[in-house]
Amino acid sequence: MTDTEALKQRVRESIDDHSEEITSLAASVHAEPELGYKETKTTEKVAEELRDLGLEVETELAVTGARARAEGDTEADDFVFAVLGELDALVNPGHPAADPTTGACHACGHEAQLANLVGTAYGLVASGVVEELPGAVEFLAVPAEEYLDLEYRRSLLEEGKIEFFGGKQELIKRGYFDDVNAAAMVHAASETPEREVSSNFSSNGFVGKTVQYEGRESHAGGAPEEGINALNAAMTGMNAVNANRETFPDEEHVRVHPIVTKGGDGVNVVPADVQMESYVRAKSVDAIEEANETTNRALESGAMAVGANVTIDDFPGYLPLRTDPTLVESFDDNALEVIGEDALYGEHQHVTGSTDMGDVTQLVPGVHPWTGGFEGSAHSTEFGVADEEMAYLLPAKVTASLVVDVLADPEKRAAIREAKREKRSTEEYLETVREMRHTREAEYMEEPADDDQD
Ligand SMILES: [Zn+2]
Ligand SMILES: [Zn+2]
Incomplete structure (x- = not known):
């Protein structure tokens, strides 16, 4: 076994050792859905897990949101790998798990993204692996992905609390991605109960x-x-x-x-x-x-x-999503190892919906895989988890392994740095959207x- 393989083994085992905490975080978030820029309880739940890992947590990044950084050998390299998870729910009062007062529910699987975020942290930090790698890992729980409840967001805008309706846009403006070299976030795939992932696509x-x-x-x-x-x-x-x-x-x-x-x-x-x-x-x-x-x-x-x-x-x-080939390839390799030989679905495709992870990938090389384990169409009343291990744990193992592969490999880091040079700067990005x-x-x-x- 190579050194990198041994490190990946340790992060995957650490995720298994903490499967209970990861799964119950997802269940707790699912039970108390909050809409964008109102995710105070959800932020606190994620922050609590990160604090339990001994990390220093900053909250209220943009109204809500949390971040923590786990540093490895930053003298060897200052490469920063950000792992993201979205905090917000959407509105569908007919959903069986909808909040009776607000109609909010997690019919887009964002609780699984937070399981992935916290799971990746358990994998890399609780195992001690991150300390043996060059660079740092940033854990970022982001507000407000679903583009809705706009009257409230307009009021935040008028009060000068935000400039953008999308949480990642707002975090970009506030400089949270300025020193980030790579970004990864998984998202629940619609009507895909199977143990499958797809990472090689672009979006409108x-x-x-x-x-x-x-x-x-x-x-x-x-x-x-x-x-x-x-x-x-x-x-x-x-x-x-x-x-x-x-x-x-x-x-x-x-x-x-x-x-x-x-x-x-x-x-x-x-x-x-x-x-x-x-x-x-x-x-x-x-x-x-x-x-x-x-x-x-x-x-x-x-x-x-x-x-x-x-x-x-x-x-x-x-803005349109553009995934990075180095990250896609490494994510897919690890998915084959963790999930199995039938783990990959979909050829390179273009999806005509949109996500604010697109904005992030206009600045930073990124990957945004769809992950299975969910039944029903996203946002519909039928949407829900079909396979807890696939929804909450396996993507965390793949993401944590991806982080190890990138931080441990100088060639991968160099390729991603090269790709970042082709991207917009924060100033250019802000000019485009403004x-x-x-x-x-x-x-x-x-x-x-x-x-x-x-
Ligand atoms: Zn959604
Ligand atoms: Zn979503």
């Missing part, structure tokens, strides 16, 4: 928007000619978006999916206030920006068509003509 990023059409009210039956119909403006705008879909390049996987959140007030009144929300998603930042410009022009045309006004507020969503925040206003509404002629 997106810009979010709210749209408000302003028209003029009048009697819908008696005097529609005196009104300006904001709903017609919205429908024309949406049709104009559809008329542009054939121009979106296939390879960019563009997704534009508007909804109407307010369609009018009373059926016998010409609608004067119609509101919409949408995302514009694509595979690359350039394609997001191009498709967004097209979408905004199309939405504006609806206002022009009927002589209404329109205000389009864009805000940064998440540019996504802008307002487009267009006024086509004219003052009503004076009615004094006969």
Whole structure:
């Protein structure tokens, strides 16, 4: 057995020795779901486990969140490997484990990510292995991944407590990734009860928007000619978006999916206030920006068509996920060892949803594998753990082994450092996402003509 193999054996055994603590942390988090930027109890539960390992824990990173660093031989190398876990739940009041007051539930498996985070810490720290490796391991419990409960987040924004709705974006801004060289986070795979993982994929990023059409009210039956119909403006705008879909390049996987959140007030009144929300998603930042410009022009045309006004507020969503080949290869090798020869599913694929781990991978080489052990479709009422060992323990063994492999191997560290040079700096990242925040206003509404002629 090589030295590295012996170290990996020790971290895996240490995870087995602490399986009880890891599994009960997941159960406890599952039982008390909290929404993004409100995860105070969940933060404390994770912090407690990390403190039990003798680590110094910082909390309230961005409203909530916790971090701790386990240092190895940092004289030999200052390489920092960050392992992440998401703290937040989502809203689905119909889920059997939903909180009866808030409707929050862990229907996205984030409790398993925290088991992975804490499990990896038990593997590397309780075994003493981390002290025998060059570099350091950062354990990072991050707030607010699910993009929801936006009214509350807007209030945090107005109070100056956050700038971004996504927790990882906020942590990037606050410098928590500045000295990080590599990042890993696992995520529950939808409808995958099998003992399988998939790490080699990319994802879309997106810009979010709210749209408000302003028209003029009048009697819908008696005097529609005196009104300006904001709903017609919205429908024309949406049709104009559809008329542009054939121009979106296939390879960019563009997704534009508007909804109407307010369609009018009373059926016998010409609608004067119609509101919409949408995302514009694509595979690359350039394609997001191009498709967004097209979408905004199309939405504006609806206002022009009927002589209404329109205000389009864009805000940064998440950036596209790009996984690092060195980390993917090493994760997969360890998955084959820990889980078995059928552990890998899926060829290289592009997924058209989005995650704020995408933002992290725009700065730092990263890996974001989907892990099995879960039944039901993610976010649905049927979603839940099907196989506790697969959901909570095996990914921790793979992640801890990945960390050992990278920190123990100067060639892997060099390849990852090289990959980081190609990435955005924190400043460049902030410039990109801040540019996504802008307002487009267009006024086509004219003052009503004076009615004094006969
Ligand atoms: Zn989710
Ligand atoms: Zn999730």
